[in-house]
Amino acid sequence: MILRPIACVLAALFATSPVHADDFQLQRVLVEGARASQLGIADSAGAGSAGARELAGRIAYRPGELLEVTPGLIASQHSGEGKANQFYLRGFNLDHGTDLATWVDGMPVNQRSHAHGQGWTDLNFLIPELVGRLDYRKGPYSAREGDFSSAGVASLTYANRLVKDIASVTAGQDGYRRAMIAGSPEVAGGSLLYALEAMHNDGPWTRPDDYRKFNAVLRYSRGFANNGWSVTAMGYRGEWNATDQIPLRAVRDGRIGRFDLVDDSDGGQARRLSLSGIWRRTDADSASKVSAYAIRNQLELFSNFTYFLDNPVDGDQFAQPDRRVTTGLDATHTWHMHRSAQLSSDLTVGAQLQNDNIFNGLYDTRRRQRIATTREDHIVETSGAVFIESATRWSDALRTVAGVRASNYRFRVDGDRPENAGTAHDTLVTPTLNIVYGPWASTELYANYGQGFHSNDARGTVATVDPKTLDAVDPTPGLVRSRGYEFGIRTEAIPKMQTSLAVYRLDFDSELTYIGDAGNTEAGDPSRRYGIEFSNYYRPLKWLSIDLDAAWARARSCAHSCERHSDNRIPGAIEGVAQLGVTVDPSGPSSGSLRLRWFGPRPLIEDDSVRSNASLTLNGRIGYRLANDLRLELEGFNLTNRRASAIDYFYESQLQGEAAPVADVHFHPIEPRSLRLTLVKQW
Amino acid sequence: MTLRGFKGMCLALLLCVSTAASAHRFHFGMTDISYNERTKSTEIVHTYTAHDIEALLLNLYQRQFDLSDPEDQDVLRKYVERQFWLAAQDATRLPARWIGMTVDANSVVIYQEIENTPLSRLATIRQGVLIDFLPEQINTVNLNQGGAVRSLTFTRQALEQPAQ
16 A cells, blocks of 8 residues: 555644643543543542443442442441441541532532431432443542542443444352343434443341342433433432441341341431533634532431430430432533743633532431431532633643632521521632643652531531530531642553552541441541652553552541641541452453452541451452353452441440440441352443 | 656655655545455455554544544544545445554554445545645555556535545
8 A cells, every 4th residue: 555645644643742732621542551640630649530441440349349449448337238438538437428529521420418417428329330431530630629528529420322232141159130221312412311220239237238229310401411412311210228336336246137137217218319411512712511400309318326215115216307408500601821932821710609408307216206306407508619720731741720719608407497498608819829830741740739628517517506405505607728739740651551649638627427326427637647648650561460459557636736746546537448459351251350358447537546457358259251241240348357447436324234335346247258250231 | 657767756755745844744645445356355454654544533522632542543444434435436425344453653554345236336536535634645545456546536515536
């Protein structure tokens, strides 16, 4: 073949400088086969992205565990499977999502002023097969991020189109059954994405969870992600029984077994419906994005953490129903300014509006029947934020991203108790600055500073009396500031290896703490954290990849100010996390992976006299291609059958037959070894 | 355009691009179509910038692709076959067989061939690869007939053109 003119054109094509006007919205895509490089893209060592292939290779017992692709993050469960997961990251016990902002397709997942826990993050509506990418960012270093983002942000994107239609069926131990189907036919010049999922799981519990879930997604999109629009409807419903945490003393003396429960009427049900739309327009000089959403969430939740402590006759079960409609609008516009060959700048302005119309309450119940009302509220929480961010490339070696965000919240609480009703406002201005210096070909240094925040429960911002004890209380501030400082390095100097290291400090004006025996979160003292995170990805051969992440953190709560030394621990604050994953994918029909996870120790009370043990679990997966479009997968969880805790709390409880309350460790065990077999058909 | 004229254009372009500090990226595709006497087939070689192909796939599927993987190559094949085709006088499409592709950091090169078909059977060319995604994309098709190269330029305004 005669290709002579090509050399000439290629020279013209590739003589352009490495910075291009229409680069600025794009993440670098994989061509070499490795995890996409973040050099030149990420603004901190703790930011990154995982693609569909990497996510599909994760071994996840529950959908929320997909978030564990974020180095240092743990997603766990302390109750029935339908409940929001328990998250840990950067020295935080994030409870059900406090200080970890999670987004799915431009919709916030965290529920503020939630009946059970601030920032409640229920990811059971997630269908992993639809996720095209997961972007994460740790620390409060971006003006684009608002509420709950101080420890980190995880943002999942559903694909508009699937490469192939997919159907899969799974059967597993402990009553696990799952079936799903998804496809994306071209309809009327666009793509119609549909997905249906049905799942059942009992778990290893003496009283089966009998968790039944149904999920559906329908999306119509036109054009491309950066120049097009999409409208999406999602529906989820789940019902479950719950085996909540149990007292260690009762297991030790043989009163109950390890997988037994105390109150056999705990459990709940959840519903989620959403309608959302995204519109984007990108050209060489600018980019605009507008997304809007309406989400209806309903939760019924029955828990009993103290058994017969408060009510020796009926027991301490309580209900925390929550139903809400969340509506919101996010808009950003970016101007790309190309001043010279070296100097270019993106200026982004954005606005975010969100309104939650919430009806929730706290009731004493006996076998799910209400016997008393502690509180019942109608909350309207409205927030607006504007931000401006300038990302400038000063030279090939130096980049900066500076931003400022102003957030305004209005809390209106109307409840059964006039003294706890009213309206409160709060406004916070939070600056951020990121400096990236990389004079070398394959290494970048980062310096990050930023302020973030979380909102407190609206009910606390107007409270004057404790509804349980009737003691006088002071209202809490609406917004709580955090300050983060970080130095990091990212290098690909070793061929086929990506390494990042971050050292950070994160201060909070007030720590949100989960009160295990009350079943809610409480705004507490200031806190300070130091930590180190080390993350590696090595792909020495096309068919072999190894990742190793390790994180260590020191968290202290401070009585008044963190400037003086404090030894007060933060209950549940995780001290270390590590993961080692090995994936083998040769060209033949077989593939496999093993993943070792170390879930570090946590102090359980402030003086550190009671601690939880670390745990080590091993998960594995073997895949076998039966035909071109048919694949069999065997997943194994907790392969070494370790006996460890998914969570531990230390508080007082009282069992039937006990004369007085006992301060004790309460734990929820990790599931023993279990297997799941999946048949996947793609066409 | 003659080969000499084409080279002149390239040179002018190269000069222009390298002196203007590239305020904007130029989006080009190049397709060479020639007849191979030995195999009696019409051979087609496409060259695109890797960056543009990556951006296209990312914005179509919102996921990353590994174009060294045959399964992922298939995704690009389907797209190229939809956007690029050749038709005979009677308007029937000439069946272009996908031979393969090579990828490096800068470019994606795609090879196709139409077996037992001389260039003279070509009546219409449609070359819309990347043009749906990038409005400024310009695709050049070089028809090499017995050493004489004739170039056709495809843009959003001119997606289909007669080959003869």
